[in-house]
Amino acid sequence: MTDMARSTVSLAPSRTRPRGGGHVILRAAAPTVLTVLLGLGVWELVAWWYGPALAATPAQTLRAGVDLARDGTLGDAVLASVRRILLGWGLGVVVGAPIGILMARVATIRRLLDPYIEFFRFVPPIAFVTLTIVWFGIGETSKIVLIFYTSVFIVTINTIAGVLAIDESKLRAAVSLGANRWQVLHAVVLPATVPHIVTGARLAMGNSFLTIVSAEIVAADNGIGALIWQSRNYGRVDWIFLGIIVLGVLGFTCDRLIRIVAGRLLRRYGVKV
Amino acid sequence: MVSDLNNVVRADDAARSGGLRIVFRDLGIGFGGYQAVSGINLEIEDSEFVCLLGPSGCGKSTLLMALAGFVAPNRGSIRLGDSEVTGPNPECGVVFQGTEALFDWLTVRRNVAFGPRMRGVPRARQREIVDEFLGLVGLRHTADHFPNQLSGGMRQRVQLARVLANQPRVVLMDEPFGALDAQTREVMQGELDRIWQTHRSTVVFVTHDIDEAILLADRVVVMSAGPEARIKSSYRVELPRPRQEDSAAFTDLRRRLRQDIGDEVRASLRVQGADIEGAAA
Numbered sequence: 075m076t077d078m079a080r081s082t083v084s085l086a087p088s089r090t091r092p093r094g095g096g097h098v099i100l101r102a103a104a105p106t107v108l109t110v111l112l113g114l115g116v117w118e119l120v121a122w123w124y125g126p127a128l129a130a131t132p133a134q135t136l137r138a139g140v141d142l143a144r145d146g147t148l149g150d151a152v153l154a155s156v157r158r159i160l161l162g163w164g165l166g167v168v169v170g171a172p173i174g175i176l177m178a179r180v181a182t183i184r185r186l187l188d189p190y191i192e193f194f195r196f197v198p199p200i201a202f203v204t205l206t207i208v209w210f211g212i213g214e215t216s217k218i219v220l221i222f223y224t225s226v227f228i229v230t231i232n233t234i235a236g237v238l239a240i241d242e243s244k245l246r247a248a249v250s251l252g253a254n255r256w257q258v259l260h261a262v263v264l265p266a267t268v269p270h271i272v273t274g275a276r277l278a279m280g281n282s283f284l285t286i287v288s289a290e291i292v293a294a295d296n297g298i299g300a301l302i303w304q305s306r307n308y309g310r311v312d313w314i315f316l317g318i319i320v321l322g323v324l325g326f327t328c329d330r331l332i333r334i335v336a337g338r339l340l341r342r343y344g345v346k347v
Numbered sequence: 348m349v350s351d352l353n354n355v356v357r358a359d360d361a362a363r364s365g366g367l368r369i370v371f372r373d374l375g376i377g378f379g380g381y382q383a384v385s386g387i388n389l390e391i392e393d394s395e396f397v398c399l400l401g402p403s404g405c406g407k408s409t410l411l412m413a414l415a416g417f418v419a420p421n422r423g424s425i426r427l428g429d430s431e432v433t434g435p436n437p438e439c440g441v442v443f444q445g446t447e448a449l450f451d452w453l454t455v456r457r458n459v460a461f462g463p464r465m466r467g468v469p470r471a472r473q474r475e476i477v478d479e480f481l482g483l484v485g486l487r488h489t490a491d492h493f494p495n496q497l498s499g500g501m502r503q504r505v506q507l508a509r510v511l512a513n514q515p516r517v518v519l520m521d522e523p524f525g526a527l528d529a530q531t532r533e534v535m536q537g538e539l540d541r542i543w544q545t546h547r548s549t550v551v552f553v554t555h556d557i558d559e560a561i562l563l564a565d566r567v568v569v570m571s572a573g574p575e576a577r578i579k580s581s582y583r584v585e586l587p588r589p590r591q592e593d594s595a596a597f598t599d600l601r602r603r604l605r606q607d608i609g610d611e612v613r614a615s616l617r618v619q620g621a622d623i624e625g626a627a628a
Binding site: 241243244246247248249250251252253254257261262265266268342343344 | 415416417435436437439440441443444445447448449450451452461462465466493506509510513
């Protein structure tokens with residue numbers, strides 16, 4: 075009886091343990107693969123139903139991708155868009171986080187800036203597209219300014235929320251240990267707010283992708299947005315589909331990169347990704 | 348450079364020579380229309396260990412926070428040594444109840460070094476200070492861990508080491524062992540007793556645990572129930588340390604304190620709307 079019980083117990087783990095490491099990965103990836111295949115199937119069906127004038131099938135989109143990649147158009151477009159996004163978004167984070175910290179900690183600064191933050195965060199960047207072109211020309215600056223604009227408020231607001239969430243005893247401990255105002259800001263408030271800043275940065279990245287298309291549609295001769303817009307003139311539905319797919323994949327990749335980098339470098343600040 | 352170092356060392360030595368005298372004069376603390384404490388008159392001697400005991404919500408933590416300079420009184424004054432308390436002061440270290448007060452992104456070593464680092468103590472000297480105080484609380488082996496890798500009791504030791512490493516002349520403790528399990532709490536009380544006897548500073552310790560108060564204090568000060576909490580009574584504990592909880596004098600004092608504080612707990616429950624007469628029947 076005891077022997078049997080023991081043998082069952084000792085058997086149990088080996089039965090549930092998969093033989094190779096590959097199986098684990100396969101099993102975890104299975105739902106993702108399945109749902110992607112299903113999505114491609116639905117896309118194929120819908121594209122076939124409406125015909126090539128209105129929609130491109132996955133295969134046609136892939137062919138368009140290969141063609142545009144070969145002649146360099148796709149690479150150039152991706153590079154141009156990514157460069158604008160990274161510059162504008164990076165500026166947004168670098169400016170938004172300190173502003174958020176100062177607003178949350180210094181009442182005067184909060185009172186001075188609050189009306190503007192609360193006003194402009196409801197004005198979408200697309201409303202400024204024409205103005206930025208008039209002010210900054212059709213060069214890179216206007217696009218980067220728009221991406222900056224779309225990033226900065228969300229980072230600021232998240233940072234403020236992060237600062238307000240800091241446990242009061244942390245701040246009190248720092249002060250009673252002799253930290254002055256400035257030391258409290260950079261030695262306690264900033265590190266304690268890092269997880270919220272990262273969340274703000276991720277949301278801002280999403281916003282940047284929303285904005286880049288409208289910016290490039292109006293005033294750019296390269297970039298994914300421009301590619302999508304110019305495809306209309308050539309009647310190339312497959313290129314439009316390609317642009318959309320590339321945007322989604324790029325956004326996903328950028329978010330993953332933020333998560334990986336933040337998870338590695340900022341782990342001790344409590345960033346969970 | 349050398350003379351700088353000497354100055355720092357000398358300053359540290361000076362800080363170690365005992366505590367500061369604390370005097371509350373007709374102190375009142377209120378928020379809006381609510382007067383939490385009022386009419387507090389209390390003198391705490393240099394290097395005395397005082398426990399503030401009272402029902403929960405009686406304002407004993409508020410009193411401590413006012414002494415730490417985090418809360419401004421609306422009446423009277425608090426003197427710390429020769430000067431009046433007008434804000435937080437590194438001479439007055441605070442051990443908080445919750446370990447959220449630790450900096451989670453810093454190792455134990457860097458947490459303990461925080462005070463010296465803020466005042467610009469040279470790195471080598473910081474290391475010595477950290478080693479000394481981590482040794483004192485028995486945590487040298489965890490110096491490179493992060494706070495969330497430690498147990499609750501160990502985290503409170505880190506807080507204590509961090510405060511002591513700043514060499515304050517007054518240490519305020521706000522129910523520091525309140526969140527610990529009974530066994531850990533007992534060990535920590537013994538440790539604190541031992542540490543205090545080697546590093547004599549003035550200690551004001553807030554608790555609602557009668558045994559804890561008798562175990563640690565030179566004097567137990569009982570507060571009445573709020574609002575407008577006052578100091579109700581004060582007991583000098585003249586038992587040799589380390590104190591035995593089963594000694595006759597200990598049990599006798601415990602009985603008197605329990606009676607004294609029981610009235611206040613009932614009063615405080617009545618204020619909170621509990622029908623204790625009905626519950627007793």
